[in-house]
Amino acid sequence: MEPLDDPSPQVAHPDAMRALVDALRALVASQRTADAPAEVLEQATALVREATTLLAPHEVDGIPGQNALRAAYPDRDQFATGDPAHFFPYSPVVGPLNAIAPPLVFSFDGERMRGHGKLGAPYTGPPGTVHGGVVALVLDELLGAVNACLGLGAYTGTLTIRYEQPTPIGRELTFDAGVDRTEGRKVFTVGTISADGEVTARAEGVFIRVEQPTPADRGERP
Amino acid sequence: MEPLDDPSPQVAHPDAMRALVDALRALVASQRTADAPAEVLEQATALVREATTLLAPHEVDGIPGQNALRAAYPDRDQFATGDPAHFFPYSPVVGPLNAIAPPLVFSFDGERMRGHGKLGAPYTGPPGTVHGGVVALVLDELLGAVNACLGLGAYTGTLTIRYEQPTPIGRELTFDAGVDRTEGRKVFTVGTISADGEVTARAEGVFIRVEQPTPADRGERP
Numbered sequence: 295m296e297p298l299d300d301p302s303p304q305v306a307h308p309d310a311m312r313a314l315v316d317a318l319r320a321l322v323a324s325q326r327t328a329d330a331p332a333e334v335l336e337q338a339t340a341l342v343r344e345a346t347t348l349l350a351p352h353e354v355d356g357i358p359g360q361n362a363l364r365a366a367y368p369d370r371d372q373f374a375t376g377d378p379a380h381f382f383p384y385s386p387v388v389g390p391l392n393a394i395a396p397p398l399v400f401s402f403d404g405e406r407m408r409g410h411g412k413l414g415a416p417y418t419g420p421p422g423t424v425h426g427g428v429v430a431l432v433l434d435e436l437l438g439a440v441n442a443c444l445g446l447g448a449y450t451g452t453l454t455i456r457y458e459q460p461t462p463i464g465r466e467l468t469f470d471a472g473v474d475r476t477e478g479r480k481v482f483t484v485g486t487i488s489a490d491g492e493v494t495a496r497a498e499g500v501f502i503r504v505e506q507p508t509p510a511d512r513g514e515r516p
Numbered sequence: 517m518e519p520l521d522d523p524s525p526q527v528a529h530p531d532a533m534r535a536l537v538d539a540l541r542a543l544v545a546s547q548r549t550a551d552a553p554a555e556v557l558e559q560a561t562a563l564v565r566e567a568t569t570l571l572a573p574h575e576v577d578g579i580p581g582q583n584a585l586r587a588a589y590p591d592r593d594q595f596a597t598g599d600p601a602h603f604f605p606y607s608p609v610v611g612p613l614n615a616i617a618p619p620l621v622f623s624f625d626g627e628r629m630r631g632h633g634k635l636g637a638p639y640t641g642p643p644g645t646v647h648g649g650v651v652a653l654v655l656d657e658l659l660g661a662v663n664a665c666l667g668l669g670a671y672t673g674t675l676t677i678r679y680e681q682p683t684p685i686g687r688e689l690t691f692d693a694g695v696d697r698t699e700g701r702k703v704f705t706v707g708t709i710s711a712d713g714e715v716t717a718r719a720e721g722v723f724i725r726v727e728q729p730t731p732a733d734r735g736e737r738p
Contacts, residue, residue, distance in 0.1 A: 302687035305550075314547060317564040321571070322540060322615045325533075326606065330574035334582045335532035338567040342539040345560040349543070357637045357644070357685060384548065386639060386647055393636045394616040416616045417608060422579070425608055426672045427656030433555045450648045454676045463579060465619035465656030 297394075308383075311391055326415040378402065378439045387435035398432065398467065400439055409439035409469035413461075413513040423460040429487060430455045434442060435495035437469045437483040441501055446481050448501035461487055461494040470499075479503045530605075533613055540615040548637040600661045602623065609657035620654065622691065623660055629662035629707075631691035635683075647683040651709060652677045655719035658693045659705040663723055666695060668703050670723035683709055683716040693719075701725045 305311050321342075332339075378400045383391040388400050388409075398411035413432075419425030434453055441447050461467065471485030481501040486493045527533050543564075552560075600622045605613040610631075612623050620633035635654075641647030656675055663669050683689065693707030703723040708715045 307554040309553045314561045332532045338538045341567040345563040427653035430652035431649035486537040
């Protein structure tokens with residue numbers, strides 16, 4: 295197994311960590327829509343600080359890359375058929391161990407990356423709609439994930455997002471991406487976000503493969 | 517003053533809310549790099565759930581748009597010369613009241629939007645570098661903010677990101693954006709992210725102005 299750039303180990307207690315992250319995600323969403331009395335806010339703040347005091351001594355040196363658990367899944371075949379969340383546990387889009395991730399659920403069928411999920415209050419831009427930059431964030435992850443699962447991992451050169459209509463907040467969305475074509479070292483990958491069966495945004499990414507194994511070749515996101 | 521689509525009031529206690537969000541942001545970052553014993557994770561989870569139980573009864577109906585506090589700043593001149601964080605307090609990029617925001621600091625000088633800040637552990641993609649989708653998120657916010665401050669708010673049509681080199685995690689970054697040109701109803705806006713004086717990523721956005729006042733005309737992000 296090729297050593298990873300990122301030597302961080304998988305966490306010792308992923309289930310307990312995941313429960314913490316789920317709880318954190320709920321609190322982040324609750325705060326985002328709350329208007330509470332000062333004393334309630336102060337009590338909540340004290341609880342959050344107490345939790346940080348408990349965790350801080352256990353922070354590891356350095357910052358694990360989003361694929362830190364990949365060490366547990368070194369087999370490319372397993373990677374290609376698996377759930378991207380297993381390989382990108384700290385991803386800000388699909389990572390179950392990252393509290394800023396919704397997290398969305400992506401699934402690779404051997405050719406295309408599909409997915410679904412909702413984007414809640416913290417991802418709001420204009421009222422009722424997903425922030426345009428969050429739309430871009432999700433599409434970048436979607437395109438990079440299908441490349442990685444196809445063994446076409448590469449560095450992102452250009453990402454172009456076309457906004458066709460507002461993407462609704464809090465409603466079930468679906469995602470779809472695949473490789474359109476390759477030209478020499480270039481990989482052209484396209485993807486969409488849809489709501490109620492209508493495309494709300496499209497992405498095309500141009501990715502550049504290099505001679506040396508890239509982080510993407512090892513399953514990391516370019 | 518034109519009524520906003522989003523009727524949510526400003527929060528009653530912004531300073532106490534901001535302290536809670538700062539504490540939450542620290543906990544989200546600590547969790548992202550922690551590998552703690554199960555009993556520590558369980559204690560932290562219980563504290564976080566207790567905080568949510570305190571806040572949940574105070575959630576407002578609906579989801580405030582990212583500009584919910586704009587009602588306090590109805591004057592366009594005040595908007596144009598102010599700190600975008602005041603007008604987009606819930607933005608996932610610059611919003612002091614959104615725990616998933618770093619938050620970055622943007623400042624409008626009457627012509628250009630400049631900014632600075634660090635992106636920490638939760639925003640990591642490949643080891644040591646900012647997730648490419650987060651780069652796109654930040655650039656979308658930067659371009660939309662300068663348009664809004666110039667009174668050129670409009671719907672985003674297309675956003676193109678060029679990745680020139682990795683954007684480092686945890687290091688001071690600088691941001692710069694301005695309107696390149698307008699062609700009829702189209703506004704072409706460009707921006708960059710730099711580290712150590714070198715551009716790491718560039719964006720060009722094509723924004724479409726419409727006859728009717730858009731959300732962007734009211735200071736919301738397209």
